[in-house]
Amino acid sequence: MTHPRLNTVEAALIFISVAQLSTALKCVCQLCANNTCETGADGACWNSVMLINGKEEAVKSCLSPAEMRGQVFCYSSRNVSKRNCCFTDFCNNETLHLHPGYVERPSEEPGWGRLELAAAILVPSALLCVSILLGVCVVQGQRCAYNRAHKNDVEEPLDDQSLMSPDKCIKDLIYDMSTSGSGLPLLVQRTIARTIVLQETIGKGRFGEVWRGRWRGEDVAVKIFSSRDERSWFREAEIYQTIMLRHESILGFIAADNKDNGSWTQLWLVSEYHEHGSLFDYLNRYTVSVDGMIVLALSITSGLAHLHMEIIGTQGKPAIAHRDIKSKNILVKKNGTAVIADLGLAVKHDSSTNTIDIPSNHRVGTKRYMAPELLDDTINMSSFESFKRADIYSLGLVFWELARRCSVRGLQEDFQLPYYDMVPSDPSVEDMRKIVCDQKLRPNIPNQWQSCEALRVIGKLMRECWYANAAARLTALRVKKTVSQVTVLKDIKD
Numbered sequence: 230m231t232h233p234r235l236n237t238v239e240a241a242l243i244f245i246s247v248a249q250l251s252t253a254l255k256c257v258c259q260l261c262a263n264n265t266c267e268t269g270a271d272g273a274c275w276n277s278v279m280l281i282n283g284k285e286e287a288v289k290s291c292l293s294p295a296e297m298r299g300q301v302f303c304y305s306s307r308n309v310s311k312r313n314c315c316f317t318d319f320c321n322n323e324t325l326h327l328h329p330g331y332v333e334r335p336s337e338e339p340g341w342g343r344l345e346l347a348a349a350i351l352v353p354s355a356l357l358c359v360s361i362l363l364g365v366c367v368v369q370g371q372r373c374a375y376n377r378a379h380k381n382d383v384e385e386p387l388d389d390q391s392l393m394s395p396d397k398c399i400k401d402l403i404y405d406m407s408t409s410g411s412g413l414p415l416l417v418q419r420t421i422a423r424t425i426v427l428q429e430t431i432g433k434g435r436f437g438e439v440w441r442g443r444w445r446g447e448d449v450a451v452k453i454f455s456s457r458d459e460r461s462w463f464r465e466a467e468i469y470q471t472i473m474l475r476h477e478s479i480l481g482f483i484a485a486d487n488k489d490n491g492s493w494t495q496l497w498l499v500s501e502y503h504e505h506g507s508l509f510d511y512l513n514r515y516t517v518s519v520d521g522m523i524v525l526a527l528s529i530t531s532g533l534a535h536l537h538m539e540i541i542g543t544q545g546k547p548a549i550a551h552r553d554i555k556s557k558n559i560l561v562k563k564n565g566t567a568v569i570a571d572l573g574l575a576v577k578h579d580s581s582t583n584t585i586d587i588p589s590n591h592r593v594g595t596k597r598y599m600a601p602e603l604l605d606d607t608i609n610m611s612s613f614e615s616f617k618r619a620d621i622y623s624l625g626l627v628f629w630e631l632a633r634r635c636s637v638r639g640l641q642e643d644f645q646l647p648y649y650d651m652v653p654s655d656p657s658v659e660d661m662r663k664i665v666c667d668q669k670l671r672p673n674i675p676n677q678w679q680s681c682e683a684l685r686v687i688g689k690l691m692r693e694c695w696y697a698n699a700a701a702r703l704t705a706l707r708v709k710k711t712v713s714q715v716t717v718l719k720d721i722k723d
């Protein structure tokens with residue numbers, strides 16, 4: 230028997246929870262500034278605990294509506310992980326535990342009053358859970374039947390257990406992520422990061438070191454930030470997990486993790502590992518054939534076009550400007566295609582309010598690759614288009630580095646950075662401004678490029694990317710189309 234007053238209280242609580250569902254919530258968040266985060270409308274507070282190396286590790290954060298819809302099961306009761314979503318401000322403040330030993334036991338003399346109370350709470354709750362479970366089973370059953378009928382059409386939602394099953398490899402995880410829209414659940418990311426064995430350093434950039442690591446017998450790249458650069462770590466992880474960002478020409482992000490070892494916090498970003506390293510490394514080492522050049526140019530431009538493109542709809546993506554396009558931030562895959570990496574400086578466009586998601590400091594990229602309007606500070610910061618056009622200028626310079634290494638009849642140029650013959654090795658903004666804005670100089674296009682159709686087209690494209698007038702530059706989509714036509718032309722000739 231349930232107590233009538235409790236029923237009323239329960240109904241009121243459910244009503245409050247439902248009402249809260251449609252508004253933004255404040256939640257406890259260990260990874261956020263002030264330990265607080267805010268969900269969007271229809272989000273939830275997330276509270277979880279997982280057994281890692283025999284120790285309970287708690288994660289508290291905000292859940293976006295997309296995460297709630299797509300990939301996270303809010304409830305579980307396995308003895309290796311426990312998860313909970315709730316819908317009132319800071320409701321995830323309590324600490325979950327896995328083992329009954331952690332749970333405070335009630336005092337010795339329960340008495341009938343308590344028992345009654347417990348029954349009054351438990352019975353309706355149990356009934357509610359059973360009906361929810363039944364509901365889920367029915368929906369799930371229908372979905373499975375539908376999926377069997379439409380194999381590969383629809384993806385199952387993901388749960389931590391299936392995501393972390395021992396036979397999963399990196400490709401599977403990346404596939405899981407692409408079907409879920411944004412990234413893996415935080416707990417899965419943390420578990421992956423903490424089972425990586427670091428092997429050797431492979432590079433050093435402005436924000437820390439990059440390592441090759443091993444996870445389940447496969448190579449991964451781990452970018453380790455110092456706690457000083459926490460904002461960069463957070464921003465890069467955030468951008469990589471932008472809904473629907475995944476693309477074959479964007480570096481495959483796997484996980485972000487912050488590990489406190491007592492005296493400092495290590496911040497990790499885990500991504501796919503590409504043994505050729507950056508395009509800068511690759512072109513320094515190798516020349517490329519005409520086909521090789523086109524494949525690289527096409528994949529780089531596809532990646533940039535995907536970043537720049539806004540996709541509208543619930544499963545859409547905002548337009549993103551990279552702001553640090555250069556040969557060191559492009560990686561070369563084993564199959565000869567490229568991916569765009571280092572999204573830490575990127576900005577997202579909110580088209581509904583026509584605003585950019587972070588206060589943007591316009592001089593953030595690499596000086597050598599900065600567009601003239603950035604160098605002389607004439608960029609129109611209120612227009613998001615401006616940032617895309619600045620990316621296109623840098624893309625033109627990358628094409629120039631690439632085309633120089635294209636070997637035709639045994640002839641090619643040595644590898645050089647753009648403006649290598651006009652500015653010192655670590656140029657200042659002023660050095661660059663004099664050359665690019667005042668003297669209006671651009672990298673030299675060798676005459677012999679005219680005698681090879683592909684090089685002639687790429688040479689023309691780069692000129693149209695680095696016009697002083699930003700509005701006259703080509704769009705990424707236009708560049709992509711022109712490069713793909715070179716491939717088609719070649720195919721026809723072959």
Ligand SMILES: Nc1ncnc2c1ncn2[C@@H]1O[C@H](COP(=O)(O)OP(=O)(O)OP(=O)(O)O)[C@@H](O)[C@H]1O
Pocket residue numbers: 431432433434435436437438439450452480500501502503504505506507510557558560570571595
């Ligand atoms: N996923 C990866 N796979 C293989 N090598 C990588 C990967 N990510 C980075 N690297 C290597 O590590 C180097 C350092 O990368 P990082 O992004 O930290 O700095 P950078 O691009 O060289 O300079 P900057 O800080 O200006 O971006 C790269 O140049 C590349 O050689």
Ligand SMILES: [Mg+2]
Pocket residue numbers: 434557558571
């Ligand atoms: Mg970089």
